[in-house]
Amino acid sequence: MSASLAKLSKTSQRQKRAQVARACGNCRMRRIRCDNQVPCSNCALSQTLCSNSSAPPALTLTQANQEIALLKQKVQQLEAKLQKRDTNVEKDLLTITLPASVPGNPLWGGIHFRPARSPNRLWVGPSSLYSYIQRLSSFLSAHLDQEQPAHQLLPISASDNKLLDQPVAESATSLNSPSNSTTGLYLTPLQEDFFLNHFWQTYHVSLFPILNEAHFKEHYASLWMAEGKERRPSALVDIVVAMCMQYHISTLPPDSQGTLLDGKDALVAGRWHYWRGQKLLTYELESPSIASLQCYLLCAVYLCGGSFHNMMDSTVSLAVRTAYTLGLHLDPPSSMPEADRELRRRLWWAVYLMDSKAGMKLGRPFMLNDGASMPQLPSDTLKAASTSGSTFVPIDGSTTWLSFNLYQTKLYIIVRAAYNALFATDFHLDEGQTIWDNPDALRISAEVLAPHTQFLTDWADSVPQALQLKRQQSPGLPSSQPFSTDGMRLVLEPFAPHWLQRQRVLLELTYHHQCVNLYRPAISFQCRPRPDDQAETLALRCVAHAVALSKLLHQVLQETSLLNGWHEAFYSQWNAAMTLIGFLMVYPQSSMTETAREAIVLAIAVFDIFSAGFPVAHNASKIVQGLLNQADLLAAKSSKGFSAGEGGDYSAAMLGVDELGSQQLSLHGLDLSLNLDAGLLNQALDVDFWNNVDLLWPQAPELVNPGLY
Template sequence: MTTPASPQYSPPARPDNEHPPTKRPRKQVSRACDWCRARKIRCDNAQPCKACRQRDAQCTHKGIDDEPRTLPMALRENEKLKQRVRELEAMLASSSSQAMTPSSDNTSPPSNLTTTGHQLEHSSSTSTRLAVLSLPTFSSVSKPQWRGIYVDTAHSGRASYYGASSFFYFVSRIGSYLGNVLQQPLADRSMQLRGPSKRVHRDAEAEAADNLDTVNPVPSANDRCRFLSRSQEEALLRIFWEGYHCQLPVIDEVEFRRHYASLWEPARTTRKSSPLVDIVLALCLQYGYAYIPPAVTSSTESGPGAPTKDGTSAGRGYYRRSQSLLLADLESPSLATVQSYIFATAYLCCASFQNMSHILVAQAIRTAQVIGLHTEPAADMPYGEKELRRRIWWVLWMMDTKISSKLGRPFLIDCSQVTVNMFSDDEEAASYNGAALSSYGGVTWLSYARHANQLYRVYMCIFGTLWDNFGVIIHRKALSCVYNDAAAVEECAKVLCPKLHLMKAWVNTVPSGLKMRRRGGGDPYCTNCAAVEIDSMAPIWLQRQCVCLELTYHNAMVDLTRPFITFYSHPGTYTQAAEHHATTCVDHAVSFTLIMHHVVTETDLMNNWSEYFCMQWNTAITIVGFILAYPIHQSTLKARRALDKAIAVFDNFVTSFPVSADAAAITRDLAAKADMLAGRASSSTVAGVGGSSTTTSTSASTDTPTVLPNNAATPVLPIWGTTANPGSDDLTWLDPSQQDGFGQFMDWGLSNDASSSFERFFNPGNLTAW
């Protein structure tokens, strides 16, 4: 028996013109407000939304602005993240392979790193790979540098490094050029010692004879003659306030006077020892040597190894005692400790102990960081104390910039870690606590330090950019120095061109009260060789500050542009920008010399100011280098005349610095050599070489200089655009870092600017030994 099938349901037929009802799409909300998202309720995405209107509260959207709001956005973001992960993995794999590959600059990795790389390559353990990859990696080419030179400045057999930006590197380039063009090696006895070594730190036997107690020094009867009486010390301190105090404003005048008076109480015949007072007196003796009667200097500088008629080492007894006393404060330094280090650095720098001064300024910086001078002072600190702490720090920064750039070494201070503000030079800061020095002509006694600091800020910015670019180009072209590649020199010169306007902009910020006028209405800080006018009605401290600030500016311009004085130019090329910088360099060197000559011969503002004597030596050798490199140039004649002025300045300093006589003799000898070589160049230009009547033009308007022929029968002076030895392709002399044997030649450069032993190496009686 079968069950009848149930009838199947079939929907009713629709007319052909009737469409099925469309489903209403669900409204999507791209991002709910914060209230609705937190409670997971529906948000209508209105502004404000319905839920927030009902609760009468603010409707906020504090989510990340770039977070995905819709599903397509989320998918795209997910794909981007995956791609980024793949890129990072590729970078990690690439860095790992480079770490295992030997360096191409002939620098072998340490053995332990080599073993680690070997393990990484062969190990299949994931944990081992992760452990190795987590180690920090250091790249030797992250910031390439232009290699400097190593010179034994103290004749100890231990060479010191001086960078390519240093004066010493330029001196070595002059030596390379002269040795090549004259085809004569240096004679063994052309430079020789004239006297015994004079060390600022005497040997152990002499120190034992001094019998100075570093904790509570009580000078014996034998020692009292080596130190000054109270009246003599107070006379010296009077010259300090208008001298170094205005250049390095790192102490409070009133507090220092109070401290000094307390050292003589109650009714003492000998002063209590103080490292700060001792180093200030050492500076006063060094600076005021020209003003001190000979009887006083002989009584204070008697004893073993005492110098005679040498202001650079005057006051060394006070310096040594100050350093001995500072040893007891290393664990608990104070503000006075940093102040003492600053003055000690200045003393060593002016005494030509460049390495010692560089090391000591590093110690001063670290001590300042120990007591927190690199951070902004507390708000509740007295105004005067806050300003003093700021001045101390920024004076330290300026000293680091000056010394490090001069020696071509890395800067010691990382400015990214500094939070202290610049100090003020207004009337309140200048007259705080009843300071004797005040203001004149719209400037205060602190204005010089502030504007000098701003000058070195600009200088450091340009200097860093230029030398970073030097390093990049040298690394990219695999050069040891840029002078082997004319295109590299010109490329670096073009980098400097747009930066120098910053120095001009700084000049415009200097107040008129700190500028020296020019006779005939010339612009201050210009290089038109117009004579300067010093305001005789201004106080002495302001007169000296005006001179020092402009001299510092010209010296900074010389240091920035000197690398572009080239002693060789590749045939068929003309480095116009580089020659422009070389002309700028010699113009500022000439301006420095003319100002210095005027001030030294017509005033006593710069008497025994050894820092600017060293700057004069720096600019004089720069002028010599320019005359040698460009014997036929529109600026050569005025440079040669300025060289005679520099010799006159050295002759003037002889009474204070015996080594200045050597500086004058050396400059005369180099000037004579330059005249001789320029004579050869002129005769070659007029008559031609080997029957050719070719000429060479080095003016800034020339596009391509005519090059002397290379078929000369005898070596001649390389007029701009030729080699020093025609017919020879050996250009190794262009890079002093690739040569040896400069130690003896460098004596004449270092004995005047960086001899760490006050030694006098040059024998003027044997000037023609080359």
């Protein structure tokens, strides 16, 4: 009996159905039995998603606490991700609103200084030559112990040269009949025609082709009335005349420059035409046109040639806003005639080029947004050249007179990208510190620039052979490539048109000039890079390009007249010469030292050639001669055992230099003492800012020497 009950009990236990805490969702809907499988067997057979596949719900207090802790951790992780995403969005918005891709990052390296004939202090960034000269000045002040009083920075007072004051006969000259003046302020019809003819063979073909030559000549012919004795006003004609006067008169010796200068300097020749054009442009501010933009671009070139660089910068800003107002940042519609589409593209990229020049020269933010939409590059095909309004013969089967403009634009795109990369880099500097105070930051800056050197090399390789300057080949030596820095002499084709020869020279000159500017931040007066550091490699590369530029200009000016009076070439040489001077100060015993010194001597000869046309070049020659004397003195002292040492602070090398403070050196027939030479350095800032920007406007107040305050 008991055995039977036990057996029955076991049977009942075996037959007891497994209890399911909760059926899955599919089984409840189908009202079928669910098991405890994960997933359940019913869902597995039907290949449907089973709700039992998820984690089991918390059935106890301990499980519930674990679940809560897990959920809190997930919430914290999600909040951290959201915060990081918001930070990135803010950075992106900041980049769009205030782009970091500008030369002259205000966080380091910028300086304020007051140039000659200006009562105000100006800010320029670390990419500018002025910042470099200021660092050079501080270096010499420390190592020669020859601090100069403030007034010695301004050796010429503002009242000595009113270069752009108002015409004395302006009050008697009607704006609607500008040719009524016969006092020599404005040109006669024949004189205007003489200067206008220079434009098409110079600026038009060797700067940027933003005018339709045929349309311009039709417009100019339509302006004459009253039997050809009077011309209706035209701002575009006036600025073209002013540019050509500035250029052509600068090619002539002083005794041949005539009465058109009214006793002033050749760099401000045509100032009356420029001034009249500015009045006319004022009426177009509210409703600008393509002609307005053309005027702004040409005015910027005129002002840069006259060394009014702040006014140039402001004029470029007007050009940028006008270009946006006219919608030139958008590629022209296909419904527009092809000739007009190409002109609009050339105009936009001319604005881009001038914006790049102004930003790099002064170290100030670019005004065009590189991240915004832009039209495609202008074409240089035979078809584009034939519809441009000019009739220059094709250079070869695939290269035209427009190719120079295309490859010059491509060069500035590459260089500008390198500037953006360098000056947008965060070097984690302390307040008031620059990359030149920190060897690690100097190394990082060189590493940032290093990849861009290959882009520049690729650009040089892509230039059509018809636009390349050939080199003389020496027996037994490797062939010299165009745009190289090997120092081989140029082969200047004698029977090529002057405009083509000038294009070739200017394209290579621009390449070397931009390389000098791009690599110059690697030269530090405060600290020396470590041996075999990329910073020292870039410094040597910078010097190589400055040497190549000096040799190129010296040969071209000696053998041809292609660049006579070309102001941009003068400023490129000034830029290269001051860069070489700084290199000699920092590297008195480098493998490139003697080569750099020889190039400085060539630069002085270049200034002497330019000085025949405009006096500022003579001033530049004196400054560089004096600085070369100082560099020789420092090198002599260094060779007596006061060298900088490997990778050390250069200041220790210059101890005791003041003992030779009264020593006099003779170079090129110029006898200068150190006491005089120190003042010459301070004039270096005066070469590019020798004109007072405030004196452009009429009835400007007389400025006393601001250095006396």
